[in-house]
Amino acid sequence: MNYYSLNREAPNTTFEKAVIKGLAPDRGLYFPEHITPLHPSFFETIGDKSNSDIAFEAIKQFVSPEIPEAVLKKIIEETLTFDFPIIPLNDNISTLELFHGPTMAFKDVGARFMARCLGYFNQNNTNEVTVLVATSGDTGGAVANGFLGVEGVNVVILYPSGKVSDIQEKQLTTLGQNITALEVDGVFDDCQDMVKKAFLDESITQKTQLTSANSINVARWLPQLFYFMFAYRELHKKHNNIVFSIPSGNFGNICAGMMAQKLGLPVNHFIASNNANNVVTNYLKTKNYSPRPSVPTISNAMDVGNPSNFIRIQEIYNNNFDQLKTNLSSFSYTDAQTKEALLEIYEQFNYVADPHGAVGYLGCKDYLKTDNSAHCVFLETAHPTKFLDVVEGVIKTQLKLPPQIKAVIDKDKVAIKISSYQDLKDFLQNR
Numbered sequence: 001m002n003y004y005s006l007n008r009e010a011p012n013t014t015f016e017k018a019v020i021k022g023l024a025p026d027r028g029l030y031f032p033e034h035i036t037p038l039h040p041s042f043f044e045t046i047g048d049k050s051n052s053d054i055a056f057e058a059i060k061q062f063v064s065p066e067i068p069e070a071v072l073k074k075i076i077e078e079t080l081t082f083d084f085p086i087i088p089l090n091d092n093i094s095t096l097e098l099f100h101g102p103t104m105a106f107k108d109v110g111a112r113f114m115a116r117c118l119g120y121f122n123q124n125n126t127n128e129v130t131v132l133v134a135t136s137g138d139t140g141g142a143v144a145n146g147f148l149g150v151e152g153v154n155v156v157i158l159y160p161s162g163k164v165s166d167i168q169e170k171q172l173t174t175l176g177q178n179i180t181a182l183e184v185d186g187v188f189d190d191c192q193d194m195v196k197k198a199f200l201d202e203s204i205t206q207k208t209q210l211t212s213a214n215s216i217n218v219a220r221w222l223p224q225l226f227y228f229m230f231a232y233r234e235l236h237k238k239h240n241n242i243v244f245s246i247p248s249g250n251f252g253n254i255c256a257g258m259m260a261q262k263l264g265l266p267v268n269h270f271i272a273s274n275n276a277n278n279v280v281t282n283y284l285k286t287k288n289y290s291p292r293p294s295v296p297t298i299s300n301a302m303d304v305g306n307p308s309n310f311i312r313i314q315e316i317y318n319n320n321f322d323q324l325k326t327n328l329s330s331f332s333y334t335d336a337q338t339k340e341a342l343l344e345i346y347e348q349f350n351y352v353a354d355p356h357g358a359v360g361y362l363g364c365k366d367y368l369k370t371d372n373s374a375h376c377v378f379l380e381t382a383h384p385t386k387f388l389d390v391v392e393g394v395i396k397t398q399l400k401l402p403p404q405i406k407a408v409i410d411k412d413k414v415a416i417k418i419s420s421y422q423d424l425k426d427f428l429q430n431r
């Protein structure tokens with residue numbers, strides 16, 4: 001598959017080049033030249049298909065011929081080694097648990113898939129690739145874990161000091177090997193700005209092949225469309241009006257859901273559930289898209305002031321505001337509302353959500369007020385123990401730590417402190 005740049009000032013390129021470059025030379029995000037819907041029989045028989053079968057059929061067109069089919073099958077087998085259970089809360093609301101991977105956030109799937117694609121492309125390449133990534137919380141751990149030990153790939157993660165949870169920090173600062181963590185004196189947007197600047201800095205890019213493992217990278221972004229198909233497989237026999245509520249930050253996950261819809265997935269509507277960082281909620285209200293600096297919240301992985309993937313969503317809907325508005329609702333919630341929701345979910349359904357999932361749950365509740373025939377699935381994007389202090393503080397109950405969390409909690413953090421772009425540049429040039 002070839003990809004074009006959404007800035008439309010760079011040549012089209014292959015899947016391989018799009019993965020290795022991350023961003024097009026004109027700084028645009030890559031987008032597939034064609035999206036061919038799957039045959040309707042695919043969805044009619046989806047109940048009989050395994051996760052791997054679904055994933056293979058759904059993503060094949062986007063990665064071939066650069067990734068041969070046999071290699072793709074292997075990459076998918078190695079990526080999807082855990083479950084994606086659906087837990088019904090009541091007749092109208094279910095949650096899709098995306099946190100059963102090694103770092104217990106949904107980003108594991110994209111990170112593992114991308115790491116294996118890059119490993120495959122790099123096997124005959126003598127030049128090292130540096131994956132440079134900014135994280136608001138969960139990307140760092142998922143990318144560190146997914147790329148650990150991948151030959152020819154160095155990973156450099158920038159995270160905002162004091163703005164990620166303790167467990168998130170441990171997950172990205174304790175692995176060693178080819179993974180380096182840079183602790184930035186600033187907020188997530190500062191990290192993201194530094195990364196973007198490095199990509200534009202020829203004194204760095206002439207010597208080092210940089211790529212990104214944020215959801216701007218097509219190999220990180222596209223595999224996320226699997227979740228929506230897995231959920232549909234579980235629910236379509238019982239429910240004929242399925243909608244998804246996606247706790248959104250950079251809007252990669254929700255945009256992948258819309259790609260699943262483009263492939264023919266019979267779902268009716270998407271809900272972008274936001275915390276106080278509500279650029280998109282405001283856009284749908286006012287038609288005015290105005291990014292602004294992010295503010296910190298208890299659902300920190302969504303603290304994004306300028307969501308990178310929104311431009312892909314606009315492309316999917318042909319930049320047609322009205323068409324987008326029919327398909328997408330968006331709501332925004334404060335931390336106080338999020339905490340109330342955590343408690344409500346616990347008391348009413350005996351279910352422990354994390355702060356991001358709780359925002360998704362609130363999105364379902366508001367949406368159902370206008371469409372009470374819907375079955376709304378909110379994505380549980382991270383395990384509640386990743387936000388231990390917040391969740392335990394609200395539900396006043398001690399949570400049991402899963403083995404993935406226990407494994408990092410007592411390890412020693414190793415990070416290099418930086419406070420300016422020059423520090424990053426010095427680091428990259430003097431390794």
Ligand SMILES: *Cc1c(COP(=O)(O)O)cnc(C)c1O
Nearest residue numbers: 138249250251252253301381382
């Ligand atoms: C990254 C993340 C999000 C936001 O996902 P986007 O694809 O950036 O919109 C939501 N919840 C959790 C737990 C995350 O880690």
